[in-house]
């Protein structure tokens with residue numbers, strides 16, 4: 324599959340050159356015998372996010388009923404759209420992930436959704452995933468053959484020190500009970516991811532690599548215990564943030580061999596959703612190529628400090644702040660997207676999760692109608 328994607332990307336790049344030179348016919352010879360890199364079987368991945376309807380960027384509130392907590396799981400288009408990938412990997416996660424509590428029996432207080440609060444991280448309170456909702460999500464996942472990656476709350480039990488820096492040890496008890504519930508129901512989670520955008524400088528909140536590493540070891544032990552009698556062992560992913568070389572290297576050093584299976588990172592290389600230059604950036608190959616440094620540096624960091632681990636893009640939406648209303652859901656965006664799929668494959672990325680399957684302006688499916696946007700079809704190529 325990696326080879327296929329790479330070839331498509333290559334053809335696509337050439338098409339660009341051809342169009343510029345206004346040559347209508349050309350012959351492309353592809354040497355199919357040389358393998359540049361290999362992806363996993365579930366390279367294609369899309370995300371489901373936690374943002375509630377009250378999430379707005381400027382004057383626009385593009386999430387509606389597209390959150391993990393309120394999405395219409397019975398919409399007929401949804402199941403068909405997922406099934407068509409055979410299989411699609413879905414990563415459940417996003418900014419509010421580190422404020423999610425799991426409504427297991429032991430939680431001890433009412434299970435309530437996110438609400439807007441002044442001073443809350445990203446402007447919201449904690450929000451609760453009820454086990455009834457988790458059951459329904461898994462019904463959809465099983466019906467559609469989805470390969471599930473679930474992002475856990477990595478801030479639980481920590482406290483804000485200053486300037487967005489969070490300290491203290493991770494309180495694993497709620498996550499542990501949630502994973503235990505998941506196993507008891509036989510829900511096949513393929514991979515558990517620890518935290519969202521807490522690495523390096525962090526987005527909203529950050530945690531030092533040393534503390535983070537210690538907590539990842541705790542999670543590894545929990546998974547070891549809870550899955551001890553299971554035939555398959557889920558992967559452990561971390562840190563689901565923006566790549567910063569020192570922080571990522573330190574995480575691998577602190578955790579050591581065999582603890583982190585996958586180093587996940589996020590890509591938003593087109594600027595904010597209202598950036599007037601997004602169009603020009605997408606049409607500029609040199610601009611698009613800049614992010615190759617990040618892919619290369621992560622590949623080198625893994626080779627040097629954690630060869631047992633591999634790289635995934637755990638979330639990539641092109642432009643941040645919910646995407647661009649005028650571009651992220653149009654054909655133009657495909658140029659960015661195909662370029663990314665090719666670039667990621669070339670640098671040995673094993674999976675690439677598009678933000679989002681549905682929700683915001685960058686959904687593969689339209690958040691209101693569930694009708695596929697142009698990018699939906701790009702992944703089939």
Ligand SMILES: *[C@@H]1O[C@H](CO)[C@@H](O)[C@H](O)[C@H]1NC(C)=O
Pocket residue numbers: 430480494495496497
């Ligand atoms: C951890 O969190 C649980 C609730 O999820 C709480 O009951 C427990 O007291 C906490 N443990 C510590 C050490 O703070």
